[in-house]
Amino acid sequence: xxxxxxxxxxxxxxxxxxxxGSLLAAVASWCDARHHGGEWRVRMEDLDPPREVKGxxxxxxxxxxxxxxxxxxxxxxxxxxxxxYQDALSDLRRRSRVYPCSCTRRELAxxxxxxxxxxxxxxxxxxxxxxxxxxxxxDVTWQDLILGQLSMDPLSLGDFPVLRADGFWAYxxxxxxxxxxxGITHVIRGADLLDSTPRQIQLxxxxxxxxxxxxxxxxxxxxxxxxxxENERGQKLSKQTRAKPVNAEKASEQILQVLSCLNxxxxxxxxxxxxxxxxxxxxxxxxxELWRRIDVPSQSIESHG
Numbered sequence: 001x002x003x004x005x006x007x008x009x010x011x012x013x014x015x016x017x018x019x020x021g022s023l024l025a026a027v028a029s030w031c032d033a034r035h036h037g038g039e040w041r042v043r044m045e046d047l048d049p050p051r052e053v054k055g056x057x058x059x060x061x062x063x064x065x066x067x068x069x070x071x072x073x074x075x076x077x078x079x080x081x082x083x084x085y086q087d088a089l090s091d092l093r094r095r096s097r098v099y100p101c102s103c104t105r106r107e108l109a110x111x112x113x114x115x116x117x118x119x120x121x122x123x124x125x126x127x128x129x130x131x132x133x134x135x136x137x138x139d140v141t142w143q144d145l146i147l148g149q150l151s152m153d154p155l156s157l158g159d160f161p162v163l164r165a166d167g168f169w170a171y172x173x174x175x176x177x178x179x180x181x182x183g184i185t186h187v188i189r190g191a192d193l194l195d196s197t198p199r200q201i202q203l204x205x206x207x208x209x210x211x212x213x214x215x216x217x218x219x220x221x222x223x224x225x226x227x228x229x230e231n232e233r234g235q236k237l238s239k240q241t242r243a244k245p246v247n248a249e250k251a252s253e254q255i256l257q258v259l260s261c262l263n264x265x266x267x268x269x270x271x272x273x274x275x276x277x278x279x280x281x282x283x284x285x286x287x288x289e290l291w292r293r294i295d296v297p298s299q300s301i302e303s304h305g
Contacts, residue, residue, distance in 0.1 A: 006038025008186045010064075010071075011175065013045045014056035017245035018063045021190070021229045024258040027284070028226045029188035030069050031264075032145075034288035038186070039072040043178060046079045047169050066248035067255060068281035076182065078174050084213065085169045088177045089131065089162060091210040098162060100128025114158035131163040133172070133203060140198035145188070145224030146293050152198045160199055172196065176203040183216030191225040224293060229261060251280040255287070265290040 010026045012018065018026070033040040042064065044057050061075065092098045101118040108114065114132070122128060135158070141151040162173040179187070179200075201220065208218040246254055252275040259266065266272060267290055274282045 002037070002039045004037035006033060006036045006186055007041065007182065007184050008033035008038055008188060009041040009043055009179070009182065009184050010069075011043040011045050011178075012060050013048065013051075014053060014060060015048070015051045016053050016056055018060055019243035019245055020254065020258065021243060023067070023246050023254060024229055024261060025188075025190045025226060026064065026067075026069055027255060027258050027287070028262060029186075030284065031288040031291040032186065032188045032224070032293065034285075035291040036186075040069075041073055041076070041182060041184070042071040043076040043182070044078065045171070045174070046077055047171070047174055049168070050166075063246060063248060066280070067246070067251045068284045070281075076178060078169075078178065081174075081178065081181075082169065084177050084181065085174055087212045088173060088207055088210065091212055092133065092162070092206060095206060097134050097206045098131050099134060099159075101130050101132045101159075101161075102126035102128055104129070104165075113156060114160070116159065119159065129165040130161050132159040133162050133199070133206075135159050135199070135202060140201050142197065142201065142223060145186070145222055147191075147194075147225055150194075150197075152195065154198050154202060157195055157199060162203075172199050172203060176200050176207065177213065179221060180204070180207065180213070180215045180217060184221050185217070185219070186224070187221050188224045188226065190228045192228050194225050197223050197225075226262060229258075252276075252278055252283050255280055255283050259287055265292065 008029050010029050012022060012026075030040050042061070044060075046052060046057060064071070089098065099118060100122060102122050103114075103117055107117075117123070118126075118128075118132070119134065135154040137155055139151045140154055141149065144150050160172055161170045164170050178184075204220055207213065208215075256266070256271055256275050259271070264287060267286060271283055271286055271290075274286065
C-alpha cells in the first residue's frame with residue numbers, strides 16, 4: 001500500500017539498450033520514490049517505430065531487473081494507448097488549443113523556434129501536415145525539486161507538434177496524457193528535458209478539465225531535473241553519441257558510479273562493501289535510504305572510471 005501517495009515513473013524509449021545516462025535517470029527516480037515511501041512505475045514510450053530497435057523493449061526491462069530496479073504494477077505500453085491520445089487531441093481541438101500546420105522542415109530551416117506561420121490559419125492552397133499545440137503567453141514558473149525555482153517564457157519555445165507529419169503521436173502529448181492517467185505525482189528526469197516542462201505544464205492545464213479522458217489525477221506532478229552525463233567531448237551520453245550499454249555483470253559498480261555522479265552519500269563505505277558483494281538490490285535499497293536531492297553539475301562519465 002502506498003501510504004505516501006507518491007507515484008514516480010521511468011519512461012524509456014526502445015531505441016536501443018540502456019546506457020549510463022539513462023541508468024542515472026532511472027536510479028535517481030527510483031531512489032527518490034523509494035526514499036519517500038512511494039511507488040515507481042515503468043512506461044515504455046514505444047511511439048516511434050522508425051527509430052525503435054527490435055527486442056530493445058524486453059532488453060530494457062531485463063536490464064532494469066538485473067540492476068534491481070524493480071517496478072510497481074504492470075508496464076504501460078504507449079503503443080497500446082493510441083485512442084487515449086486521439087481523445088486528448090479531440091478535446092484540445094474543441095478548446096482551440098491546437099491547429100493544423102503545413103510547414104515542412106525545409107521551410108523552417110534556420111528557425112530555432114517555430115515562427116507561427118500557420119497559427120492563424122493555413123496559407124492559401126496548403127494542407128495540414130501535422131498538428132501543433134498553441135502555447136499561451138506569460139512565463140511558466142515552477143519549483144524544481146532539484147534546481148529550485150525556475151521560469152521560462154513559453155513563446156521562446158514555440159508551438160510544438162502533438163501529432164507528427166508521419167502520423168505518429170508526439171512525445172509531449174503522450175507523456176502528459178499518461179502521467180495524468182497513471183496519477184504520477186513526481187517526475188525525476190534528466191535536465192536535457194528541462195524545456196519540456198513548460199510545454200507539459202501548459203498541456204496539463206489545458207487537459208485537466210477534459211471530460212472525455214479517464215484521468216487518475218488532475219493535480220500537476222512535481223518536477224525534478226538531475227544532471228546529464230557527458231562524454232569526453234562534452235556531448236550528452238546518448239544512443240546518438242554512441243554511448244556504450246550498461247553491463248549487468250557490473251550492476252553494483254555502475255549503480256555506485258552514477259550515485260557518485262549525483263554526489264550521493266555512500267554511507268562511509270557501506271555501499272562499496274555491498275558492491276563488492278555483487279548485490280545491486282542491496283546497494284539500491286541503502287542508496288534510497290541515504291538519498292538526498294541535490295543540485296550538481298553535468299559530469300563526464302569517463303572521469304568516474
